[in-house]
Amino acid sequence: MTPPVDPSNNRVQVLRFRLVWGGPLVWVAHLDRMRALERAILRAGLPVAFSQGYNPRPQLVFALPSGVGVSSRAEYVDVSLGREVDAEQAAQALNSSLPKGIEVLGVTEIPVELATHVMSQVRISDYVLQRSGISSRFLPLLEREDLTVMKFSKGKERPLNIRPLILEVRAESEDRLLLRRLAGSRENLRPDLLLLALRQFAGDTEADETSIERRDLWILPEKGARALVRPIALAGETEEIVWDGE
Amino acid sequence: MSQVELTAALLRSVALPGRYVGGELNEIVKPDENAADGHRLLRFALCFPDTYEIGMSNLAMRILYDVVNREEELAGERVFAPWTDMVEAMQKHDLPLFSLESKRPLDEFDCVGFTLSYELSYSAVLALLKLGRIPLRTAQRGESDPIVIAGGPVTYNIEPMAPFFDVVQIGESEEILPELLHLLREHRVKGNLSRAEFLLQAAQIEGCYVPSLYDVSYLEDGRIAAITPLAEGVPSQVKKRIVADLDAAPFPEKPLVPNIGIVHDRISLELFRGCPRGCRFCQAGQIYRPVRERSPEQLAIQLKQLLANSGYDEAGLLSLSTSDYSRLPELMDTLFSVIGEDKINLSVPSLRIDQFSLELMERISRTRKSGLTFAPEAGSQRLRDVINKGIDETEILEGMEKAFLGGYAGAKLYFMLGLPTETDEDVAGIPDLVYKMLGIHRRLKDEGHRLRKPEITVSTALFIPKPFTPFQWVPQATQSSLNHKVSILRDRLKSRAVKYNWHDQETSLWEAVLTRGDRRLADVLEAGLDAGIYLNSWEEFFDLEIWRELMERFGLDLDFYVYRERDRDEILPWDVIDIGVKKEFLWREYEKAIRAELTMPCGDFCSFCGVQHLAAPICVQGAQAVRASKKQEGASL
Numbered sequence: 001m002t003p004p005v006d007p008s009n010n011r012v013q014v015l016r017f018r019l020v021w022g023g024p025l026v027w028v029a030h031l032d033r034m035r036a037l038e039r040a041i042l043r044a045g046l047p048v049a050f051s052q053g054y055n056p057r058p059q060l061v062f063a064l065p066s067g068v069g070v071s072s073r074a075e076y077v078d079v080s081l082g083r084e085v086d087a088e089q090a091a092q093a094l095n096s097s098l099p100k101g102i103e104v105l106g107v108t109e110i111p112v113e114l115a116t117h118v119m120s121q122v123r124i125s126d127y128v129l130q131r132s133g134i135s136s137r138f139l140p141l142l143e144r145e146d147l148t149v150m151k152f153s154k155g156k157e158r159p160l161n162i163r164p165l166i167l168e169v170r171a172e173s174e175d176r177l178l179l180r181r182l183a184g185s186r187e188n189l190r191p192d193l194l195l196l197a198l199r200q201f202a203g204d205t206e207a208d209e210t211s212i213e214r215r216d217l218w219i220l221p222e223k224g225a226r227a228l229v230r231p232i233a234l235a236g237e238t239e240e241i242v243w244d245g246e
Numbered sequence: 247m248s249q250v251e252l253t254a255a256l257l258r259s260v261a262l263p264g265r266y267v268g269g270e271l272n273e274i275v276k277p278d279e280n281a282a283d284g285h286r287l288l289r290f291a292l293c294f295p296d297t298y299e300i301g302m303s304n305l306a307m308r309i310l311y312d313v314v315n316r317e318e319e320l321a322g323e324r325v326f327a328p329w330t331d332m333v334e335a336m337q338k339h340d341l342p343l344f345s346l347e348s349k350r351p352l353d354e355f356d357c358v359g360f361t362l363s364y365e366l367s368y369s370a371v372l373a374l375l376k377l378g379r380i381p382l383r384t385a386q387r388g389e390s391d392p393i394v395i396a397g398g399p400v401t402y403n404i405e406p407m408a409p410f411f412d413v414v415q416i417g418e419s420e421e422i423l424p425e426l427l428h429l430l431r432e433h434r435v436k437g438n439l440s441r442a443e444f445l446l447q448a449a450q451i452e453g454c455y456v457p458s459l460y461d462v463s464y465l466e467d468g469r470i471a472a473i474t475p476l477a478e479g480v481p482s483q484v485k486k487r488i489v490a491d492l493d494a495a496p497f498p499e500k501p502l503v504p505n506i507g508i509v510h511d512r513i514s515l516e517l518f519r520g521c522p523r524g525c526r527f528c529q530a531g532q533i534y535r536p537v538r539e540r541s542p543e544q545l546a547i548q549l550k551q552l553l554a555n556s557g558y559d560e561a562g563l564l565s566l567s568t569s570d571y572s573r574l575p576e577l578m579d580t581l582f583s584v585i586g587e588d589k590i591n592l593s594v595p596s597l598r599i600d601q602f603s604l605e606l607m608e609r610i611s612r613t614r615k616s617g618l619t620f621a622p623e624a625g626s627q628r629l630r631d632v633i634n635k636g637i638d639e640t641e642i643l644e645g646m647e648k649a650f651l652g653g654y655a656g657a658k659l660y661f662m663l664g665l666p667t668e669t670d671e672d673v674a675g676i677p678d679l680v681y682k683m684l685g686i687h688r689r690l691k692d693e694g695h696r697l698r699k700p701e702i703t704v705s706t707a708l709f710i711p712k713p714f715t716p717f718q719w720v721p722q723a724t725q726s727s728l729n730h731k732v733s734i735l736r737d738r739l740k741s742r743a744v745k746y747n748w749h750d751q752e753t754s755l756w757e758a759v760l761t762r763g764d765r766r767l768a769d770v771l772e773a774g775l776d777a778g779i780y781l782n783s784w785e786e787f788f789d790l791e792i793w794r795e796l797m798e799r800f801g802l803d804l805d806f807y808v809y810r811e812r813d814r815d816e817i818l819p820w821d822v823i824d825i826g827v828k829k830e831f832l833w834r835e836y837e838k839a840i841r842a843e844l845t846m847p848c849g850d851f852c853s854f855c856g857v858q859h860l861a862a863p864i865c866v867q868g869a870q871a872v873r874a875s876k877k878q879e880g881a882s883l
Contacts, residue, residue, distance in 0.1 A: 043554065099505070
């Protein structure tokens with residue numbers, strides 16, 4: 001039986017979950033993803049802490065939500081709890097309540113004072129693009145210095161040169177491309193803009209057929225650190241990214 | 247089985263792709279396997295002729311999804327109306343309409359059933375059949391085509407859509423649908439019955455109306471001459487069928503939890519069906535008779551299961567008149583003990599403005615103070631008596647005073663315009679009432695109470711006479727008289743504390759045609775489909791002029807349906823249906839309305855509406871009253 005939800009609004013513990021995000025919920029927007037996760041947390045009976053005020057909401061923070069149509073093996077969410085629980089047990093309980101296509105890959109406890117911090121720590125994310133012939137269509141684009149597309153956001157359309165945001169591209173095969181790009185709250189490249197660039201600069205009319213999966217997300221663990229790490233590294237994931245920025 | 251493939255490109259090309267992918271929590275996808283009897287499952291498409299967000303908010307959809315899938319031999323899957331961008335994308339990719347569960351094309355189902363809640367969705371029904379590549383008319387369908395059925399409150403007069411449905415359920419589908427689908431399995435799966443044999447047998451199931459087995463003939467002036475059954479065994483009137491015991495009725499313990507936000511995104515607890523009030527404009531108050539309640543114990547069990555299985559944090563209490571639930575204080579105690587300390591909100595739709603309702607609001611709004619909504623319906627006491635609203639001005643004003651003192655800024659007030667016998671004076675009663683409320687606010691303030699700044703919203707809808715109500719014979723108010731009345735209100739409701747909203751007239755006019763319409767309108771509806779009319783209940787897609795033109799093309803007159811007064815003895819298109827409540831009772835109520843005489847609500851009093859004969863063991867109050875009157879007769883003998 002699940003424990004009752006603690007009524008206090010006090011955050012006493014913060015658990016960070018790494019999730020696989022797949023299935024039908026790939027096709028919904030951030031607010032709906034958030035709601036799906038809130039409901040799973042409530043079904044799992046985790047003693048989630050609620051926000052104060054007129055309309056209390058469960059306290060959870062996504063590191064960097066992937067957009068509509070993007071699946072992920074590196075979806076991170078920090079959940080504030082009102083009562084201390086065992087992290088592994090919480091992960092199990094959550095896992096059995098998650099909707100189709102979503103799964104817990106790992107869990108770790110983070111300091112309570114960092115409960116809402118993670119968004120500002122994100123620097124880079126890695127994607128896998130897959131479609132027949134994607135590599136030979138995409139790689140030539142990188143020779144251009146200017147890949148300006150119109151970014152539609154918050155009801156406005158603005159030009160954005162996405163080329164400087166792409167750090168590294170590697171073709172694993174003709175049909176599979178690994179792409180590393182800047183991400184986070186300061187500079188961010190939305191993956192749908194890659195599809196737009198494909199259409200616009202490579203005349204690829206079937207660009208939208210490309211499947212996009214986020215493979216990894218990298219954060220700067222503390223101010224002044226010289227390497228980016230994964231928020232939760234799974235077994236065998238040992239590498240870091242050298243970083244000399246802020 | 248074929249399966250519609252939803253490619254990434256297709257999904258990226260539409261707004262809200264989450265509408266089309268299915269896969270929600272508690273979705274049921276039955277494998278393509280045989281039942282224990284060695285025959286395959288009957289495949290039923292449960293369709294709602296509006297968007298996912300609206301259809302998923304419909305309680306009947308959820309109940310029927312559960313009812314059908316509980317049966318081992320039946321598999322029910324959902325179909326909603328795709329938004330216009332998706333329709334375009336489907337046409338571009340040459341895709342048929344499909345179900346969310348298995349992505350099966352609509353024409354590969356054995357039965358396609360529509361839940362109909364409003365007349366303006368008729369055009370979407372036809373469009374969905376077309377998108378599903380199913381012949382529109384029952385007369386055009388052959389042995390291999392699906393059987394197309396319907397249910398829901400508007401089916402009590404389904405005549406404008408009669409030629410398109412093979413079978414129409416009259417009453418509460420959880421009672422009718424399993425029996426109908428098991429019979430259909432004999433035809434579609436086992437091959438024991440031809441289509442015609444199935445239809446004939448279906449017509450003999452209680453609560454099933456097979457329109458093609460009735461002939462409707464007309465007089466020269468357009469009125470109906472006769473409605474005649476065409477085969478032996480087909481009843482001359484189809485009796486509605488209802489659930490006797492709501493506690494024993496199946497309900498979905500594991501609710502579908504949508505992946506995208508929907509209109510009513512919460513748990514629904516159905517307190518009772520039917521309404522004891524008998525407001526004379528209200529169709530629901532007649533067709534859902536008699537009142538049947540769920541027990542507090544059963545509702546508590548449901549709430550507990552639904553919360554645990556959904557993760558929702560809000561539950562809505564549904565009924566036609568919540569404060570009339572007979573054990574309300576007990577129910578509240580029980581529900582709050584289930585909720586405990588969890589952050590769960592309870593919500594209720596519009597309430598009567600009485601002491602009881604305010605206490606109820608006070609209790610349920612522990613965490614959130616939502617707005618108050620009241621429906622006085624008419625501005626003057628005389629007119630409220632005409633419609634048998636059964637609430638007087640003193641009660642309304644006392645209720646409002648308590649609301650101000652309880653910390654509410656005001657309320658949303660709902661009224662109707664164009665009610666029978668309505669005069670300008672009655673209409674002027676609306677601002678009079680509002681200013682009396684504001685006067686109370688001023689007085690309370692002068693007395694030193696600390697109140698919020700007053701805010702009163704007035705909304706008027708246009709009265710549409712509905713079948714099976716005491717007003718089913720009356721003409722609808724003309725557009726010019728309604729415009730005049732709206733302008734009275736606009737002039738007089740100009741206070742800064744008052745906001746006035748009024749409802750569009752054009753959609754109301756088309757609804758008025760359809761709600762009391764007959765079979766001849768089917769041609770018009772079909773022509774509407776050819777003219778590209780689809781989501782007609784969305785104002786952005788509604789155009790009355792097209793309907794006017796099409797009616798003219800088929801020699802039909804809008805005024806005949808909307809503005810004509812019917813005689814007491816006229817055969818009405820819906821006379822083929824028996825809702826239990828008798829036509830004589832409705833006429834009696836109409837005459838009382840004209841005299842502004844009240845009829846007491848069901849309870850200690852029985853008005854002998856007729857439903858006590860349809861459902862004697864269920865209509866407890868009716869049965870008691872019948873017994874009492876017999877005793878009295880006995881005593882006087």
